[in-house]
Amino acid sequence: MNIIIIEDELKTAKSLENIILSLRPASKILGQYQSIEGSVAALLGGLQPDLIFMDIQLADGLSFEIFKSVNITCPVVFCTAFDEYSLEAFKSKGIDYVLKPFSKDDISQALRKVDELKNFFQQKVVPELGDLLSKLNTPSGKTSFLVFKNQKYATVQTDDIAFFYIRNDSTSIMCFDKQEFALNQSLDQVTASVAARQFFRVNRQYLVNFKAIKEVEHYFMRKLYVKLLIETPEKLLINKEKSHSFLTWMEER
Known part of the structure; x- marks a missing residue:
């Protein structure tokens, strides 16, 4: 099987390649691409993969833009940390997804699903991109979270949450008004x-x-230091591999 990887985090792309080849030694990785422009150029240049692993948010925009320039006729597995509605949209259209951070078992399951749906993918690969793109351009995630504190249940509006973080191996919510709540979900x-x-x-x-x-500052070892309006227990540092994605995310407003 000939595979290409479209992922702008080089470390993630390499990890994905290693996992794929360990699961399918006979497969060949035709290339790794970090942008829409590079992916389109490669695909229009005659690259013919049997399968594509594709991130959603790339350095130069949403990877769905690729489909506007290229007629992709092979299965696509999205590797992403996107919102719940989008994941359901992918599944209902027959395209699998792998939620970051992914494991070897996640990739193995995705490959098995591709095998099972091979005939389907040959007939219809891509979801209705126009509708999907319009939904992705608006925040469509959860609007509130149910919490329990002082023997009472209450809902916290997502817009009121400054950050979620792991505290004592459990997930906690910190609101802009500095109220804090435990949450019975993993991060x-x-x-x-x-x-x-x-x-x-x-x-x-x-x-x-x-x-x-x-504000965001440059830090040692090409990391970024993120300062929030609400003080955090420790410094928020973003490693160099993720810095570009973070800055792109901040810019796309």
Whole structure:
């Protein structure tokens, strides 16, 4: 099987390549591409993959733009941390997704699904991109979270949340008014359920609201230091591999 990887985080792309080849040694990775422009050029230049692993948010925009320039006739597996509605849209159209951070088992399941749906993908690959793009351009994630505190249930509006973070191995909510609540969900689950335009997973411990960001500074080892309006227990640092994606996310407003 000939495969291409469209992913703007080089470390993630390499990890994905290693996992794929360990699961399917006979497969060949035809190339890795970090942008819409580079992907379109390669595909229009005669590249003919049997399968594409594709991130959604690339350095120069949403990867769905690729479909406007290229008639893709092979299965596509999206590797993303996008909101819940979009994931359901992909599944209902027969295109699988892998939620970041992914594991070897996640990729294995995706490959099995591609095998099972091979005949389907040959007939219809891409969802109705116009409708899907219009939905992706608006925050369509959860609007509130159910919390329990002082023996009472209450709802916290997502817009009122400055950041989610892991505290004592559990997920907590910190609101702009500095109220804090425990949440009975993993940070991975929360990341998948909120709007990707509104929240960014800066590292394994923190998921921050765009409106909570005060300023961003360059830090040692090409990292970024993110300062929020609400003080955090530790410094929020973004590694160099993720810095470009974060800055692109901030710019796309």
